[in-house]
Amino acid sequence: MHIEQIDEFRWRIPKRGKMRVEGLVFASAEMMGEMRQDPCLQQVVNVAHLPGIVGTSMAMPDIHWGYGFPIGGVAAMDGKNGVVSPGGVGYDIN
Amino acid sequence: MRSGLSRAEIQPRVRDLVTRLYQNIPTGIGKGRTDLRLNRQELTQVLTQGAAWAVEKGMGYEEDVGFLEENGCIEGARPDLVSDRAYQRGRNQLGSLGSGNHFAEIQYVAEIYDEAAAAALGLFQDQVTLTIHSGSRGLGHQVCSDHLRVMVEAAARYGIELPDRQLCCAPLQSPEGRDYLGAMSAAANFAFANRQVMTHWARESFMQALSLGPSQAGLTVVYDVCHNIAKFETFEIEGRRRRLCVHRKGATRAYPPGHPQTPEAYREVGQPVLIPGDMGRYSYVLVGTERAYRETFGSTCHGAGRRLSRRQAKKQARGRKLLDELEREGVVVMAAGMATVAEEMPEAYKDVSAVVDVVEGAGISRQVAQLKPIGVIKG
Numbered sequence A: 001m002h003i004e005q006i007d008e009f010r011w012r013i014p015k016r017g018k019m020r021v022e023g024l025v026f027a028s029a030e031m032m033g034e035m036r037q038d039p040c041l042q043q044v045v046n047v048a049h050l051p052g053i054v055g056t057s058m059a060m061p062d063i064h065w066g067y068g069f070p071i072g073g074v075a076a077m078d079g080k081n082g083v084v085s086p087g088g089v090g091y092d093i094n
Numbered sequence B: 001m002r003s004g005l006s007r008a009e010i011q012p013r014v015r016d017l018v019t020r021l022y023q024n025i026p027t028g029i030g031k032g033r034t035d036l037r038l039n040r041q042e043l044t045q046v047l048t049q050g051a052a053w054a055v056e057k058g059m060g061y062e063e064d065v066g067f068l069e070e071n072g073c074i075e076g077a078r079p080d081l082v083s084d085r086a087y088q089r090g091r092n093q094l095g096s097l098g099s100g101n102h103f104a105e106i107q108y109v110a111e112i113y114d115e116a117a118a119a120a121l122g123l124f125q126d127q128v129t130l131t132i133h134s135g136s137r138g139l140g141h142q143v144c145s146d147h148l149r150v151m152v153e154a155a156a157r158y159g160i161e162l163p164d165r166q167l168c169c170a171p172l173q174s175p176e177g178r179d180y181l182g183a184m185s186a187a188a189n190f191a192f193a194n195r196q197v198m199t200h201w202a203r204e205s206f207m208q209a210l211s212l213g214p215s216q217a218g219l220t221v222v223y224d225v226c227h228n229i230a231k232f233e234t235f236e237i238e239g240r241r242r243r244l245c246v247h248r249k250g251a252t253r254a255y256p257p258g259h260p261q262t263p264e265a266y267r268e269v270g271q272p273v274l275i276p277g278d279m280g281r282y283s284y285v286l287v288g289t290e291r292a293y294r295e296t297f298g299s300t301c302h303g304a305g306r307r308l309s310r311r312q313a314k315k316q317a318r319g320r321k322l323l324d325e326l327e328r329e330g331v332v333v334m335a336a337g338m339a340t341v342a343e344e345m346p347e348a349y350k351d352v353s354a355v356v357d358v359v360e361g362a363g364i365s366r367q368v369a370q371l372k373p374i375g376v377i378k379g
Helices: A029-035 A040-047 B007-024 B040-049 B051-056 B062-067 B084-091 B115-120 B137-157 B175-210 B290-295 B310-317 B322-328 B338-343 B352-361
Strands: A004-007 A010-013 A023-026 A053-064 A071-078 B002-006 B103-112 B127-133 B228-237 B240-249 B272-275 B283-288 B332-335 B365-378
Touching: A010 A040, A023 A040, A029 B352, A040 A053, A040 A071, A053 B352, B002 B007, B007 B103, B007 B127, B007 B175, B007 B332, B007 B365, B040 B051, B040 B084, B040 B175, B051 B062, B051 B175, B062 B175, B084 B137, B084 B175, B103 B115, B115 B365, B127 B175, B127 B365, B137 B175, B175 B228, B272 B352, B283 B352, B310 B338, B322 B332, B322 B338, B332 B338, B352 B365
Parallel strands: A023 A053, B332 B365
Antiparallel strands: A004 A010, A010 A023, A053 A071, A071 B240, B002 B127, B103 B127, B103 B365, B228 B240, B272 B283, B283 B365
């Protein structure tokens, strides 16, 4: 996966294919080294495909694989044209 | 929650305190206390009112709810869209911790990074604090399962192309989307009420173990944040007001100083964010920032993140006396099952300090204080 470093703690996953927005990952260089082996970054890319997503598909530094969306993921959807996904919340609601 | 007590004052009574907490707050996958069983009508009220329901029943103070995200109640909850099965699971579980990574922990303020912000949050060096981490229990789990089934079909019906079936979703303005949000909000309100009930029992535990009156034991809610939720929030971005549905999954809201939804007492420092670590090391109190508001829709991290899978952790714990190890480190642990302690042992988690260093370094949160565990109850 192509990932660009923005600054010390920010990483961009550029748009490709049908991604609607970029991915934005908050991590140190060391964490990014570990994350690259993990399917959770692909989940950040997957979330970027959702209709109505605004800004970026984000991942916090404690990200790990979850059902559909990564745990440690943030995605804001346009109130009119966006979608809501139970996988974006998970089983342990609230 | 913060107390008026210092670490030295409770040190000789830590085991009593943990025992009281363990007796008063049910842990593990099963049911809650037999003295709190709800009929359908009562549970409907819980799902509608959230934390305020518990306060109305005498479990907590009115001022508590002002320190809960969304004042402990998501508007627009639709209990009528919560299935019978979910009701069944919720009836006997209000006021229970659950298993997995859920816990209640007695801590002390080990480090203060920002004196002014700590003072605004009422925190001081060596002060005893208590954190409860729990959610909507079986009821929320059932709501998620019920609606995932609906959403798989809905996504296909609305022609939404998905790279992964697990991302199944529906337009916010569709019946399926609205129904999920209504049911999910009801489950979120159950979680608010659940923590409010346990807050009350934690206060009682302090009074009982330390033979103190309510004002002396004085556990005050610092803040209560959600970790797993999707809700409508309004943002002012580049001069434009936008209403967005923010999904935070294993992420925490982190509103900046001055935000109208931040309690007045904290308005100058920003919304408190509580980041649990593991039960051996430390947790953090952060505050939200303007940069988070602009860049992450007011969001930040939520915890340490696992380093070992549950299975790997259990394997590494084999033959070890984890409770003794933790006690030597100064942490008294009581748990419903030893398997959970193994799964949740400190080495199973990444070092949470590395996580909070990143969010502070990136400017989306600011560190206020570090809390170290003294006593823990777990599922």
